[in-house]
Amino acid sequence: MLQIKNLHASVDGNEILKGVDLEIKAGEVHAIMGPNGSGKSTLASVLAGREDYDVTEGSITFEGQDLLELAAEERAREGIFLAFQYPVEIPGVSTVNFLKTALNEIRKHRGQDSIDAIDFLQMMRQKMSLVEIDEKLIKRSLNEGFSGGEKKRNEIFQMAMLEPKFAVLDETDSGLDIDALRIVAGGVNKLRSLNNSFLVITHYQRLLEYIVPDYVHVLSGGKIVKSGGKDLALELEEKGYDWVRTELTADAEA
Amino acid sequence: MSQETDILEEVTSGEYKYGWVSDIEQEIIPIGLNEDVVRLISAKKNEPEFMLEWRLKAFRQWEKMKEPTWANVHYPPVDFQSISYYAAPKKKKELQSLDEVDPELLRTFDRLGISLDEQKRLSGVAVDAVIDSVSVATTFRHKLAELGVIFCSMSEALQEHPELVRKYLGSVVPAADNYYAALNSAVFSDGSFCYIPKGVRCPMELSTYFRINAANTGQFERTLIVAEEGSYVSYLEGCTAPMRDENQLHAAVVEILALDNAEVKYSTVQNWYPGDKNGKGGIYNFVTKRGLCAGRKSKISWTQVETGSAITWKYPSVVLKGDNSVGEFYSVAVTNNFQQADTGTKMMHIGKNTRSLIVSKGISAGKSQNSYRGLVRINKTAKNARNFSQCDSLLLGDKCGAHTFPYLEISQKDSVVEHEATTSKIGEDILFYCNQRGLDTEEAVSLIVNGFSREVLNQLPMEFAVEAQKLLAISLEGSVG
Ligand SMILES: Nc1ncnc2c1ncn2[C@@H]1O[C@H](COP(=O)(O)OP(=O)(O)OP(=O)(O)O)[C@@H](O)[C@H]1O
Ligand SMILES: [Mg+2]
Numbered sequence: 237m238l239q240i241k242n243l244h245a246s247v248d249g250n251e252i253l254k255g256v257d258l259e260i261k262a263g264e265v266h267a268i269m270g271p272n273g274s275g276k277s278t279l280a281s282v283l284a285g286r287e288d289y290d291v292t293e294g295s296i297t298f299e300g301q302d303l304l305e306l307a308a309e310e311r312a313r314e315g316i317f318l319a320f321q322y323p324v325e326i327p328g329v330s331t332v333n334f335l336k337t338a339l340n341e342i343r344k345h346r347g348q349d350s351i352d353a354i355d356f357l358q359m360m361r362q363k364m365s366l367v368e369i370d371e372k373l374i375k376r377s378l379n380e381g382f383s384g385g386e387k388k389r390n391e392i393f394q395m396a397m398l399e400p401k402f403a404v405l406d407e408t409d410s411g412l413d414i415d416a417l418r419i420v421a422g423g424v425n426k427l428r429s430l431n432n433s434f435l436v437i438t439h440y441q442r443l444l445e446y447i448v449p450d451y452v453h454v455l456s457g458g459k460i461v462k463s464g465g466k467d468l469a470l471e472l473e474e475k476g477y478d479w480v481r482t483e484l485t486a487d488a489e490a
Numbered sequence: 491m492s493q494e495t496d497i498l499e500e501v502t503s504g505e506y507k508y509g510w511v512s513d514i515e516q517e518i519i520p521i522g523l524n525e526d527v528v529r530l531i532s533a534k535k536n537e538p539e540f541m542l543e544w545r546l547k548a549f550r551q552w553e554k555m556k557e558p559t560w561a562n563v564h565y566p567p568v569d570f571q572s573i574s575y576y577a578a579p580k581k582k583k584e585l586q587s588l589d590e591v592d593p594e595l596l597r598t599f600d601r602l603g604i605s606l607d608e609q610k611r612l613s614g615v616a617v618d619a620v621i622d623s624v625s626v627a628t629t630f631r632h633k634l635a636e637l638g639v640i641f642c643s644m645s646e647a648l649q650e651h652p653e654l655v656r657k658y659l660g661s662v663v664p665a666a667d668n669y670y671a672a673l674n675s676a677v678f679s680d681g682s683f684c685y686i687p688k689g690v691r692c693p694m695e696l697s698t699y700f701r702i703n704a705a706n707t708g709q710f711e712r713t714l715i716v717a718e719e720g721s722y723v724s725y726l727e728g729c730t731a732p733m734r735d736e737n738q739l740h741a742a743v744v745e746i747l748a749l750d751n752a753e754v755k756y757s758t759v760q761n762w763y764p765g766d767k768n769g770k771g772g773i774y775n776f777v778t779k780r781g782l783c784a785g786r787k788s789k790i791s792w793t794q795v796e797t798g799s800a801i802t803w804k805y806p807s808v809v810l811k812g813d814n815s816v817g818e819f820y821s822v823a824v825t826n827n828f829q830q831a832d833t834g835t836k837m838m839h840i841g842k843n844t845r846s847l848i849v850s851k852g853i854s855a856g857k858s859q860n861s862y863r864g865l866v867r868i869n870k871t872a873k874n875a876r877n878f879s880q881c882d883s884l885l886l887g888d889k890c891g892a893h894t895f896p897y898l899e900i901s902q903k904d905s906v907v908e909h910e911a912t913t914s915k916i917g918e919d920i921l922f923y924c925n926q927r928g929l930d931t932e933e934a935v936s937l938i939v940n941g942f943s944r945e946v947l948n949q950l951p952m953e954f955a956v957e958a959q960k961l962l963a964i965s966l967e968g969s970v971g
Binding site: 281284285286287288307308309311312313317318320323324326327328329333334335337338339341342345377394398 | 918919920922923924925926927928929930931933937938940941942943944945
């Protein structure tokens, strides 16, 4: 589904990603862990098509097409979704209204008509219960005055509504209380299928107990320095990132 | 950062959609202004003697006055002698019904999205259409007359209800109130007159569409609304003009009088030609609008959506004289390219327990300048008066400006006056967020701007809110063909 090859990206002339290779197949869940500032959110932004990141080298292919050719909104319509680490606030625009506009854009792209008001309502009801989000919340201005956890839950609600093929969750677990974490993870699990895949960025092994990944990668200094199965997360939690670093230097010296 | 500005520049350089000229036979008097011109206008309209006297008095005072310079707008001096003060579609004879109106004229209104025919038949909106200086059609008049509501052009009012006009004209905005008002008093050519009798709730929206068509003319319309005790009316005006390279002057006056327990809602969707992308042409919109809450518990509410004009100078105000009266001002002003707007309101509290609310939303794009100027005055007599003002500015790009000039004059210490102001920018992070959900940048801007203006748009009658929402998007986007 997604192939990232030798990806180099910089912002304002600073190289942040220094050769990332990653392949994600349909139905897979990959987790990315790594120290602060290692480039995790940068990778997410580059995948989503943020314009102020320059890709200087490498390629990203999504379902056979060159993703780097597409503008951010085109990628979204193709089925790429990013749950933001820091969601923005849009005063005066309710989540409901915002989502309806977004959903219709995606439908238009697929050659479908705008969604019928009743169908939309029904779909909302269903997805609302999936992530246990309060109706009052999504009728308010998008994220305005939301608590940190409410914003994150709203991101997952939007994901559920837009039904992406490939979703990146950037630290969706940070700021969530234990119950919310369980609910959000449960929502993700229900959305998991053989046809879609996820890239879950997190600092905590705990999330990966709920959303069990097929692969875990460690991003450090703009590169993936270690990959493994779900147990890698446990090992990391125990030993810290220094362990990866020393192992790397040991490898290099050997 | 520069990328963001580029994107915004691209989406904010839309074209004006109403800029065509209609080919209507017109009568235009020669340019220039003197007493004879004032007499000529009055004679053409076959006005009663008192009206001519009133005009002449205003003209003589205007000659002694100076153009105001305190507003935050900049333009070369207006040459008042190079303007024609009267232009009217030629009428062959008196019209009995809409069917006799010049078809080209009806097409004009069709293209504006105001089908006088349709309006008449389908919607519950009575329309008075003023082209250049003269009212060409008023719909629904007879139905309104059954309730005693008078809704007609000012010229007709002067013929049919001279005693009412004489009684109320200038009672809220005196003939020589200010420079432009004095000019208007001397040369106004038409406008709407609206009278709601005691206890009547006007069952439909009353609406006037103003259109400037002729070149080198000014438009000076005068609107007067009188709401008798316990009555209610909602009134809407819309305006457009062709694209022309030279600037055109529009100096209107609107007066509203509300007696005991009366309520008047006045909404404006102002879309005069704003000039081109390089700042050439456009309407100078110098307008005096004032409401007088003369009676107890009366209420006057101004709602304006200002997207057009090269220069806007406009402060719809409310004089809160009656005890417990209420004044409201809701405004969205959009400026783009080289537009300049200096707009706001005045709330003058005189009566006891008077309340006023000001909600102003300024949106600036391109190289435009957008100023809010508002005065809240609480007189000694205004015991227990309250005001709340909210002034928000939204900037698109970094070459435009937003300014806020709130003035407070408070002589009554138990009053409560609150003012809140915010300035925000449509940043790259918000645009990216929207893009990531599948919205392109134009759509994102339109969504954000409409969200920002929500409180004001909500005040408009339903059918016009939709129109205004589209207009906001169009004024800011490059999507117009
Ligand atoms: N505009 C910029 N100019 C220079 N450096 C930048 C800019 N934007 C981001 N960076 C740097 O890029 C690096 C990677 O940032 P990124 O947000 O991708 O890290 P992260 O792995 O997501 O960290 P965290 O775990 O804290 O979320 C950081 O060192 C950050 O300071
Ligand atoms: Mg991050």
